[in-house]
Amino acid sequence: MHHGPDIPETPYEEVAVTGGAGFVGRHLVTALSLLSRKVTVVDQAPLPPGLETLPGVSHVRTDLCDYGETLLALQGADAVFHLAGNASGTESVADPRRDFRLNALGTCNVGNACLELGVRRLVYLSSAIVYGTPSHSPIREDDHPTRPFLPYGASKLSGELALRSLYATAGLPVVIGRSFVVYGPGEDPRRAGGEVSQFLRWHLNERPIPVVGDIDRKRRDFIHVEDLCRALLTLAARGADGETYNLGTGTAVSMRELAGAVGAATGRPALLDADTSSLADSFTLLADVTRLRGLGFTPRVTLAEGLTGLAALLGPFPELPTARAVFRREAPARRRLTPPAAVGAREEAGTC
Numbered sequence: 001m002h003h004g005p006d007i008p009e010t011p012y013e014e015v016a017v018t019g020g021a022g023f024v025g026r027h028l029v030t031a032l033s034l035l036s037r038k039v040t041v042v043d044q045a046p047l048p049p050g051l052e053t054l055p056g057v058s059h060v061r062t063d064l065c066d067y068g069e070t071l072l073a074l075q076g077a078d079a080v081f082h083l084a085g086n087a088s089g090t091e092s093v094a095d096p097r098r099d100f101r102l103n104a105l106g107t108c109n110v111g112n113a114c115l116e117l118g119v120r121r122l123v124y125l126s127s128a129i130v131y132g133t134p135s136h137s138p139i140r141e142d143d144h145p146t147r148p149f150l151p152y153g154a155s156k157l158s159g160e161l162a163l164r165s166l167y168a169t170a171g172l173p174v175v176i177g178r179s180f181v182v183y184g185p186g187e188d189p190r191r192a193g194g195e196v197s198q199f200l201r202w203h204l205n206e207r208p209i210p211v212v213g214d215i216d217r218k219r220r221d222f223i224h225v226e227d228l229c230r231a232l233l234t235l236a237a238r239g240a241d242g243e244t245y246n247l248g249t250g251t252a253v254s255m256r257e258l259a260g261a262v263g264a265a266t267g268r269p270a271l272l273d274a275d276t277s278s279l280a281d282s283f284t285l286l287a288d289v290t291r292l293r294g295l296g297f298t299p300r301v302t303l304a305e306g307l308t309g310l311a312a313l314l315g316p317f318p319e320l321p322t323a324r325a326v327f328r329r330e331a332p333a334r335r336r337l338t339p340p341a342a343v344g345a346r347e348e349a350g351t352c
């Protein structure tokens, strides 16, 4: 973690970060602590090592699917960064109901609690997944369809729509950021699907890098997690109410180019093992960042710098990535419910 003095100032003194114990959240909490803000981590998970000793940081263990708990946890905050939720497309395919509970209902709970508590600013971290398969690139926020194909994309879009409807009907001061592919220290190799960390992990194990698709046509906009946090702070300070902003760098990198950069960062050429049997995601996913730049934001961490820092942190032979991209699930076995089981099923469905 090497946030420099160039963290955008934030006008809010007391800040809550939902999902503050997660990958992105930890970096944001650290940045806010460096800005001497009072930060409440609102997360159902315990604080990760290192966070509990940061100045000004406290933790309220909360399930955001429980509205009462949500109200209590967010009480006193001037600004709320809402990062909590399911961040895995693969897990959303396996369990869409859980995904919708966390991302759609949890987000609606946070928005409504912010209204009830008079929170002055809510920043919601959404994802470029809401666009679905790109019809063109770079993608602008307003001239590209939102046709998500994964439950994860549908639930993130539902969260956005819920918050925008609370802006339209009750003046919720919300700003939405749609992040492109994030990378940086602290990703869980068992869950994170981003190519940057995955490529490095394979290569640091002296193994060829498996990649699905066309290595030249598959291009992504990678943003370092510290830049993402700077962008979120910029949205909090200067974003327009009810507005949506792409959070990316505006540069597309192909899988071939990424492997080249991995080789350059480690001083040893990287080998790609391409599987072209599926070209489903061999497209360019690139942000048009005109709107974000209009707020005065420019990314600071180049891909070369980000890779060098990450390689040093991971060291030789890090844990290999095991997260797989799953886009389809097996047809579930048909259930036939007898009345008592049906009552049980209704109770379960009512938990959130």
Ligand SMILES: NC(=O)c1ccc[n+]([C@@H]2O[C@H](COP(=O)([O-])OP(=O)(O)OC[C@H]3O[C@@H](n4cnc5c(N)ncnc54)[C@H](O)[C@@H]3O)[C@@H](O)[C@H]2O)c1
Pocket: 018, 019, 020, 021, 022, 023, 024, 025, 042, 043, 044, 045, 062, 063, 064, 065, 082, 083, 084, 085, 086, 087, 102, 106, 125, 126, 127, 128, 156, 179, 180, 181, 182, 183, 194
């Ligand atoms: N990581 C990425 O590449 C990426 C890209 C685009 C958008 N995002 C978005 O950024 C956000 C953070 O992603 P991340 O990678 O840090 O995920 P993460 O899984 O590391 O962190 C999510 C955190 O939310 C918490 N959480 C989940 N459900 C909760 C609930 N009901 N109540 C309280 N806490 C709950 C978890 O305990 C976890 O600490 C997500 O909303 C994700 O959709 C992530």
